[in-house]
Amino acid sequence: MIEAWTFAGVQLLLYVIGAPLLAGWVKRVKCRLQNRASPSVFQPYRDLAKLLRKHTTLAEQASWLFRITPYVVFGTTLVAAAVVPLLALPLPTAAVADVIVLAGFLALGRFFTALAGLDIGTAFGGMGSSREMMIGALAEPALLMTVFTVAMSAGTTNVSEAVGYALNSGLVLRPSFLFAALALMMIAVAETGRVPIDNPATHLELTMVHEAMILEYSGRHLALIEWASSIKFLVYFALIANLFLPWGIATEFTGPALAQSAAAIIAKLAVLAVLLVVWETVMAKMRLFRVPQYLGFAFMLALLGMLTHVVLETGG
């Protein structure tokens, strides 16, 4: 029991430390695919270190809300990361919050970011907040629908138990999981602010969403927010990888099992990242008013997943 809790702590630390690496890897693959010279995969660490060293500048009108937001965002993302198994099962911290609460934590972080964007009173902040809330309001129902689809098969909303269920039932070709996985990937793209919803690499005022809200942050505040968003990115990736392709995850806390699990998850994440990069490269950034259609399609996929579960998999 103690072992499991210790391991949960270690895993959380892995999330925090590993997240910038995944961001660096994605950036590197993207550069390669677009025939550009790429920065090192460790560049995000250097950026974070630089930001943490720098002085934090606050606007005169900034209230306490603006100051606590980076910590709230980082905190909620950490709690969300504690719920999703990365290397081993069973995860005792998963019992603390089920997957609906996980969506709630991510929403809480988004809520505070949006408030901070409004708080500072610049035009960009307000614009970014309003856009982010629109995307969030449409993405959350779709996310919950995906979660329900998986929960109906697994009979639980506990992520760790759901992954365990998928692992124990072996290779079952579930159409509902196929649709849920596709929907979750589309939602992850929208929620983590990637192309075609938002472009993380640009500061073009017409298109930015997430960047617009955090435009006024600097120094360690900015470092925390950037770090939190890369952890969120990793949480979504780990959720997709372990829920739909659970093979390789360790079920005991021994050296060989964990080593095998680490190799498996690194391979899965690397492949998923390459998929994301290919998708980002072939897609053009979408007009903001087409986002509801995109998320509506994700919702539709999730709904179809649920319907196929009822119609095809249980068969009345």
Next chain:
Amino acid sequence: MDITQLGLYDQAILMFAAVVLFTSFAMLAQPRIVPLINLFAWQGALLSVTTALVAYVSKHPHLYFSAGLTLALKAFLIPWMLHRLAVRLNIHHEIEPLRYPSLILLGGAALVVFSYTVLAPVVELSKLTTRNTIAASQAVVLLGMLLMIFRKKAVAQVIGFMSIENGLFFAAVVATYGMPMVVELGVAFDVLVAAVLFGVFFFQMRESIDSLDVDRLNRLREVDEPIAPEAYGRERDT
């Protein structure tokens, strides 16, 4: 029957059935003509894979023949004919603006629920391992009808019609392991002839009303109604 009790090939049948259902939804959401035709071709190809799998699992070799026929006709020949028609009618770049796209997709989901509810007693009676798929095949038929109802362009309606036929074939395969060969051949050639006739019909329609918008068939030509300038401009655009 729960999916975990089925063999891997039976699961694959369910998987492909679900993807066929998904192509129906994708067709509902696709406003462009050429991708719509491609989706229809994909539906035909997936249907033929499903049929081949059913043939393998149920050991009914005659279904391989049906699968081959479906692949040749619905995945290659008819889509190719429709492609050629679209190019010759010069509509292959056209985008048909869809009204209420999300509402229509939700309506489609409601149709899936409806066909599940309606067919639940039928599914109870069946002993086949593919029986869960019957409701999905019925849903493909209803979704094809939905496509025909809310699209205005004749080409899209024809694709809806062909997709209804896909659904019927699908239902026959999963509910009774296929129709007698005579019926199957007859239906296949009917569909082929229909595709040819629709082509002729498109050209006639284009010649007489200068559009493929079926809503305009309601108007009488003899009546000399003066066309308002802005309405005229709008019609030219579509």
